[in-house]
Amino acid sequence: MGTLGPRSVVGVQEEDDAGGVVLPPQDHHQKELDAGALFVLKSKGSWLHAGYHLTTSIVAPALLSLPYAFTLLGWVGGIICLIIGALVTFYSYNLISLVLEHQAEMGNRHLRFRDMAHDIMGPRWGKFYVGPIQFMVCYGAVVACTLLGGECLKTIYLLSKPDGTMKLYEFVIIFGCLMLALAQIPSFHSLRHINMVSLVLSLLYSACATGGSIYIGLSSKGPEKDYSLVGDTTSRTFGIFNAIAIIATTYGNGIIPEIQATLAPPVKGKMFKGLCVCYAVVVVTFFSVAISGYWAFGNQAEGLLLSNFLVDGKALLPKWFILMTNMFTILQLSAVGVVYLQPTNEVLEKTFADPMSAEFSTRNVIPRLISRSLSVIVATTIAAMLPFFGDINSLIGAFGFLPLDFVLPVVFYNLTFQPSRRSLIFWLNITIAVVFSTVSVIAAVAAVRQIAIDADTYQLFANV
Numbered sequence: 001m002g003t004l005g006p007r008s009v010v011g012v013q014e015e016d017d018a019g020g021v022v023l024p025p026q027d028h029h030q031k032e033l034d035a036g037a038l039f040v041l042k043s044k045g046s047w048l049h050a051g052y053h054l055t056t057s058i059v060a061p062a063l064l065s066l067p068y069a070f071t072l073l074g075w076v077g078g079i080i081c082l083i084i085g086a087l088v089t090f091y092s093y094n095l096i097s098l099v100l101e102h103q104a105e106m107g108n109r110h111l112r113f114r115d116m117a118h119d120i121m122g123p124r125w126g127k128f129y130v131g132p133i134q135f136m137v138c139y140g141a142v143v144a145c146t147l148l149g150g151e152c153l154k155t156i157y158l159l160s161k162p163d164g165t166m167k168l169y170e171f172v173i174i175f176g177c178l179m180l181a182l183a184q185i186p187s188f189h190s191l192r193h194i195n196m197v198s199l200v201l202s203l204l205y206s207a208c209a210t211g212g213s214i215y216i217g218l219s220s221k222g223p224e225k226d227y228s229l230v231g232d233t234t235s236r237t238f239g240i241f242n243a244i245a246i247i248a249t250t251y252g253n254g255i256i257p258e259i260q261a262t263l264a265p266p267v268k269g270k271m272f273k274g275l276c277v278c279y280a281v282v283v284v285t286f287f288s289v290a291i292s293g294y295w296a297f298g299n300q301a302e303g304l305l306l307s308n309f310l311v312d313g314k315a316l317l318p319k320w321f322i323l324m325t326n327m328f329t330i331l332q333l334s335a336v337g338v339v340y341l342q343p344t345n346e347v348l349e350k351t352f353a354d355p356m357s358a359e360f361s362t363r364n365v366i367p368r369l370i371s372r373s374l375s376v377i378v379a380t381t382i383a384a385m386l387p388f389f390g391d392i393n394s395l396i397g398a399f400g401f402l403p404l405d406f407v408l409p410v411v412f413y414n415l416t417f418q419p420s421r422r423s424l425i426f427w428l429n430i431t432i433a434v435v436f437s438t439v440s441v442i443a444a445v446a447a448v449r450q451i452a453i454d455a456d457t458y459q460l461f462a463n464v
Contacts, residue, residue, distance in 0.1 A: 045264060052195035064329075086279065094275060183373070198336070210288045226300070391447070
């Protein structure tokens with residue numbers, strides 16, 4: 001292949017029916033794309049592809065922790081928080097999409113979250129706040145997916161061999177090998193078919209989790225149903241904010257601009273359709289799993305609902321059913337992990353690749369293979385070393401997902417469109433920003449407290 005010149009930040013050049021190049025409007029505003037945007041964030045997708053990417057990034061196995069969040073909130077608090085989370089994130093994701101569309105129409109299409117912050121809030125916000133937080137959140141999600149994948153593999157192993165001696169970190173490494181292969185997929189757009197399968201898998205394991213919970217809840221095998229909140233007043237108070245952080249992390253995305261960057265221009269209206277696809281799946285899966293799981297197990301619901309299907313090594317459901325559910329979960333976890341690798345891949349590509357050389361030239365393929373492999377190896381090592389990463393991830397959720405997905409979109413909208421201070425949308429956005437900024441701080445404190453409480457149980461490479 002010959003050398004390729006840099007493309008425009010306004011979008012990929014399109015061809016007309018005669019095969020000629022159609023230049024985007026306001027060509028004098030164009031900027032040259034770096035290798036990260038050129039090779040990883042290709043703008044070729046449809047609104048349906050965006051729906052697949054959105055669903056994979058939001059409807060992930062983290063939703064299996066929602067019944068546990070209900071144990072800290074109770075029935076009323078749990079359902080209210082679940083509804084508020086859905087409404088606020090759907091609203092905020094649409095706001096950030098509108099800002100991106102507006103910037104694209106002005107001839108300055110943003111492809112990355114940090115670029116938005118740089119232009120709207122100033123260079124320091126993009127470089128020292130949004131960029132690092134997004135990287136921490138996304139890479140933390142990769143580590144969490146790898147750890148959870150290892151736990152699911154271990155569950156399958158113990159079902160077939162109850163007295164087996166393999167350790168958790170060995171299964172984490174096995175899952176890491178799968179991630180190592182998937183990480184080499186060149187671009188975000190290339191994941192569209194994998195993410196379509198991921199959408200189906202999320203429906204399947206959610207249906208299994210819901211059906212399994214209902215079966216156990218109706219039988220005499222499950223625990224006695226108790227929906228009371230446990231602990232003293234202090235524990236309950238911090239528990240509420242822990243639960244809010246769990247729900248925020250479950251609804252969290254953190255990569256809306258990068259997903260919108262995969263859309264072929266013109267982008268107007270496409271992201272809204274993609275979000276509608278995503279939230280149709282969200283409503284079906286989140287509410288069914290949360291309500292059925294809490295109904296069946298009450299305040300004994302585990303941090304991962306599938307753990308409730310085994311009690312002291314004894315299966316409460318047919319083994320084939322638990323095996324199938326875990327397999328669906330493992331497969332979808334691999335898709336979720338590779339989606340959250342994309343911001344890291346983009347940074348690595350920008351740093352080591354040459355935009356003036358062909359995407360699959362030796363000059364670009366070798367650095368891509370080495371850097372992406374090292375990225376996955378480091379994430380797998382962290383997951384194997386820190387099987388208590390769930391506590392750390394709660395802190396990342398409080399510091400990361402709450403600001404990125406609940407606060408910044410409304411701030412971006414107000415700064416970009418400057419609605420009247422007498423308008424409802426201005427004060428609604430201000431209220432959301434203030435409330436969720438406060439919740440973020442308190443949830444971070446609650447997460448740090450939980451880490452301090454559990455610190456005595458932490459052990460590197462523990463076989464939990």
